[in-house]
Amino acid sequence: MKKNILITGTSTGVGFEAALLFAENNFKVYATMRNLNKSDSLQKEIKVRNLSIEILELDVTKNDSIINTVQTIINKDGKLDILLNNAGAGFAKTLEHASQDEIDWVTDVNYTGVIRTSKAVIPQMRKQQSGHIINITSIGGLVGQPFNELYCGAKFAVEGFTEALASYLTPAFGIQFSLVEPGGITTEFMSNAVEKTQNEQGELATGDYAPIFQKYISGAQNRAGDGEASPYQTGKEVAEVVLKVALSENPPIRIRTSEWAEKLGHLKTVGDPDGTKLVNQVQSFFL
Known part of the structure; x- marks a missing residue:
């Protein structure tokens, strides 16, 4: 029987490419999106x-x-093998300049949304004694970066959330957990984030933050043209890493998707690149 997978945020980018790639590799794919009017390309x-x-x-x-979508899948297939939490959103802005609505939005989409989807699928996976939840975070989930404190904070939260679940649900019920940590991605997500940043740049173009913000923007633009040294990957390149994780017999707790991301996160990951040592240690301390 084919394994099935539920993917969030599939209208563009990594989710779009992952839906196609998993289907081409003999998975039954449930590609989900907030707005079905954006499904034409898929x-x-x-x-x-x-x-x-x-x-x-x-x-x-x-x-x-x-809940309705997860139940639809279970009613059809009687199981759910993989959840790929891909939906995300972000922008570059200081905490001072961000409105409370923007703070709530970034947190809700990037963190609370992952909690909601995970909570919805875990009962079925526990019943099956199998399953795999793959959360696409970011190198920003390991390393705090200028003008991205809100996005990084949400992604850090997903990392801790995932590690904690892996510490007891994996040994008890066979549910695997993985974090996929890209650098930049040349997708609509990045375009939207840049556009939002540029649209609101007026607030940061003057005043105390202006010099460091302009330096940040210039650096981002320069890095985009650095070829192999660039942090930016295509959605398909990241999706290929996700597929590799999903097909792994012993999937990593965390994995970076590019050399650039590996270098940026090196000091955080050098002693435990795939995160399994830490989770095993936590198990030994508490269980």
Whole structure:
């Protein structure tokens, strides 16, 4: 029987590429997105490639939406093998300049949404005594970066959340957990983040933050053109790492997706690159 996978945020970027890649590798894919009006590109590829992908509506900020979609999949297949939490959003802005609505939005999409989807699928995976939850975070989930404190904070939270679940659900119920940590990604996510930053740059273009903000923006633009040294990968390149993790017999707790991300996170990961030593130590301390 084919393994099935639920992927969030599949209208563009990593989620879009992952849906196609997993289907091409004999998975039954449930590709979900908040707005089904953005499904045209995926529908076109499904038809051209003749792939086993079903598109469903799912908004990670709405609990009822998640529960209904998960139940639809379980009713159809009687199981859920993999959850890929991919949906995310961000922007570069100081804490001082961010509104409370923006703070809540970044936290809700990037962190609370992962909690909601995980909570919805764990009962079924526990019943199965198997399953794999893969959370796409960021190198920003390991390393705090200028003007990204809100995004990094949410991704740090997902990292701790995932480590904690792995410390007891994996040995008790066979549910695997993995964190995929890209650097930059040349997708609509990045375009949206840059556009939002540029649109609001006026607030940061003057005053105390202006010199360091301009330096940050210039550095980001320069890094985008550094070829192999660039932090930016395509959505497909990241999706290929996700597929490798999903197919692994002993999947890592965490994995970086590029040399740039590996270098930036080196001081945090040098003693335990894939995160398994730490989780094993936590188990020995508490269980």
